[in-house]
Amino acid sequence: MANNEDALRAMQNCFHSQFSVDEAEYEDIEENRRTSVDEDSIYLGCTLSRSFNPEDSPVIKMGWLHKTPPQGTLVFQKRWVMLDAQFLRYFQNEKGVYSKRIIAILSVTEVLNVGGQKFEVVTRNRTFLFRAENNTVREEWVSVLKETIQQRCNSMEMSLMNFSDTSGQRASRVSLISKQGYLEMSGLRSKLYVVICANSVFLYRNAEEHSQGVGITSIEMNLGTVKGTDKRSFNLTTFYRTFSFVAESEQQREQWVEALQACVSHSLSSNAVAQKIWSEEANQRCADCGAPHPDWASVNLCVVLCKCCAGVHRGLGQSVSKVRSLKMDEKVWTENQLFLLLGNDKVNLFWAANIPPSEMLCTSSDSEERKRFVTAKYCQGKYRRYHALFGQQEALNKALCNTIQTGDVLETLSLVFCGADVNCYTGDPELPSPVSIAQHYGQTLQVEFLTHNHNTELPGSRAGDHTILEAALPISHTGYLFKTASSTRAVTERKSKGDFSRRWCSLNQGNFSYYESEKSSSQSGQMKMSDVLCLVVNPQGKHGYGHSFELYHDSGRVYLFGEDSPDTVREWIKAIGKALVPPVAEDLVGWSFERVGRLRYTAGQSFHCPCLGWFSLGGSRLLLLLHGEDHADNIDLRKLQELSVEQEAAAVVLVDRGRRLRLEGDRRPDFQGWLSGIQQGLGRGDGPLDQQQLTETEVPVIVDCCISYITQHGLKSEGIYRRSGVNSKIAALLFSLRHDPRQVRLSEGERQVDNVANVLKRFLREVGEGVFNGHQASLPWLHTTTVSERRERVSQYKALLHSLPLVNRATLGAVINHLYCVQCFADENQMNMHNLAIVFGPTLFQTDGTDNSAGQVVEELIQNYQDIFNVNAEQLQKQLDMISHVIKAQEEHTEEGTPSPLTICGVYLERKEEGSELLVQISQAVSAEELVCEVLRRGNIPTQQGEYWSCFLVNDNQEMERPLHYQERALAIYFSLGKDCHLVVKRNCYMDAMLIYIAGMVDVSRNSMIKFRDEKGQRGKRTFSRRLCVLDGTSLRLYKEVKSTQPERECQVHALKVYYGIKKRLQPPSCWGMTVVCEQAERDKQQWYLCCESKNELIEWLATFMNLQHNSDLWPAASRPDS
């Protein structure tokens, strides 16, 4: 105890001291402290095995070096040294998380070779001496250090740290520091100088250290939490430890907590894009007013802007400046190199070539000044550098076509904003537009620039009237409509009449405006049609006003208009539709569409350079006019071969008749609308026949799928369509087929033929309206049986067939053709025409079977199949030959080896809820890992690096769950599931931390005090009590007291099943519990509940369990392939 206190005191002194305490002593103290157990030290034996990389700056070099303390002793200390672009740090060992020293590269003045494998890192105030293993290692370090120091000027983040640079001046006037000052570390009498900078917290012994750029350590905040604990104290908890601080006053504490919390959320928000764009130095200041850290940009004007200027830009409308946030609109930036290539300075050489000093903007300019300046700069092009070809339209266009073949985007920008036409005809029918030329030459940045400017208004072109743009759009329409307040999300809830206000609306010259009344002289709102992404027609009665429509604006806002009169709304939709699409796309608005607008798309396998296309959607029909086409194409969504959604990228991929089309939305609400419209158009398994997913021949995919399965596997099966299958299997199979028939692969298995046969029957019996299109329409069919003359009956059937809707006719044809084939094999399957008719009569007519005329109809349809369905005898024979051939091949194949039977197993994705269940066919051999991959593939979830997905066994009230080890056999688990359990594939939130813990752990076993109770609890005392818990390679043992020699409980490690979580009714004392099921003896299955005091402790226990049970093999070495 005394020893601890001494060490602590020494530690405090050390922190308290200025430079009088020599560093050797400082480190020696730390060495001592490491052996004692005290939570309050600066140094904690936190371990991490991977290359530790706090500021997300790549490690340049790391390795062991010996370090000599600068003053005094000759004792060399082995240190793990790590260098990145910003800092040189050294750690106690290679697993260290928090460094012993952190030296800003910016503060290093020199790196010098000295004798005996040694080298010095010199800063202004002190020199660090290192010794390498040998001269080669030393040379490596010295040269890499020198290189890094030379490149430090490029290191943006450094200059923002506000360290003094080598000349002693502030490196930058710009600072990322949000708060700095002295804080007490709880338990230490002395104070530390703490600096919150960007995403990290830096600890220094004092302010001078800070200014010299030499500190103790940095704390990465992206995993941090901050919590006030007392009036003046607060905790900063990271993944590795808790730092307890005491501020000078309550008010100070508030400020620190606030600043730290901001730091946490800042570091969590996507800063990557901003950092990248700022790495071009010219982008560190607003292009218009010069304010630091501009985190907005205009993507078409190619300037990086501060918040104030961005607001002004936004006010000009999307057709002038497309404003995006560097921090929030991450999607826009994923591939964006444009801003790195150009940069504010270069772009301003064009935009701001001639600004009179009196008109210059500065950071303190007010919004009026900004507005005047920004309008003059970009709308009027008042300060721009005029291109030599200005005013010569043809020459400009020609120059544009040449420039976009090169990488000179700046020249393109200058041409475009001096009048070159982005959409001009190039004269080459193969590459008709500038965009297509740029694509052809692989100039992706040019494509990006052109795409952003495909519909922008050019400076100067609007000086007088709007003739240039609107010449092609002579549509005008006026009248009263009712309008709700615009919103940033899709309008999902019903709006009552009270939510609407009456507005006088006017569509004129490509502008849609609305006014308080007909007499108002100033409009209350206006949007340019070129900024409208999409027009959506709502179903009748969706809102208080019976007929309504929505406009999705490029700014992300959604506008809702309504009226009671269907005619009024129809007229508006017609006018707006026409004003929205280009004249060549007029087909798109000439029908009763639900949604029309533009989307970016790529066709085929190309992933680059999306083009702009126009689309309209209604029901299952998607009309599209792709770039460069002159007429609209048509996709029947029910016949799509594939649909996959890339939710992250806001993209959807359609495969239609072998053609792949990837559509991308610019704005989330707009994209979601398209996506759900397309998904609804796909066909629903619970709808009538014509709403099913269809094959090319108009037959529901379900029917087609079952028929081809029976044709392959069941034609020789005795009693086919007569025998019953396994009811639960049939239900599950039908469910998955109804959900998405194209995803289902019917595989062989015991009695699978009968299951599939029953699925087909059940589908036909249950499908809405039936094959004969409703009860009424089916009566004439049944009545035909009373006609005596056969030929007369056949011609009546023919007429009735002809009167059926297309899909019904095709379906009936497919079924009867199939039955015809089945009875051809009656010798083997014993199902002749009559037998089949008995089964299929009531099925197809959806009757109870008491009336045998249904059977008669079906029998006659089979009998006269060729006549009624007009089938060529030769064709039919060909089909039968083909079938015989397939069956023969099938039989030969089966003799070769029996494939393992497959079972359909229901697994939930992410959580158990309606619609999240996926039915997956798996064999005995499938591992949990393979199951996870399959489920993710089916759910269209791309796995990302650092994401850990596991299959969990979850109990129904979701209080406890066990992640399956990746090698566990999934089917065995599935079969063993109790009624109240299910399987869920979801992220394993502890895995990352567990892997880190295991990689750094020294001892594979673990023992510590833990709160425990068992199933029964102590009689009358249903509480948890403390036990010493020991877990090693052989068993888990619980001891009543530390001194106990006999364990109270014991269970072999291999007989344990460990679940995350404890049932709530057991009242666990914390939320970090685990349930350990001990299955040592079949009859003696026990559940023990262990409760930890912190998340870290829980993770460590879980990791220890997993590690022992699976011989350190927690996760597959190779990452999952992208599906």
Ligand SMILES: [Zn+2]
């Ligand atoms: Zn600005």
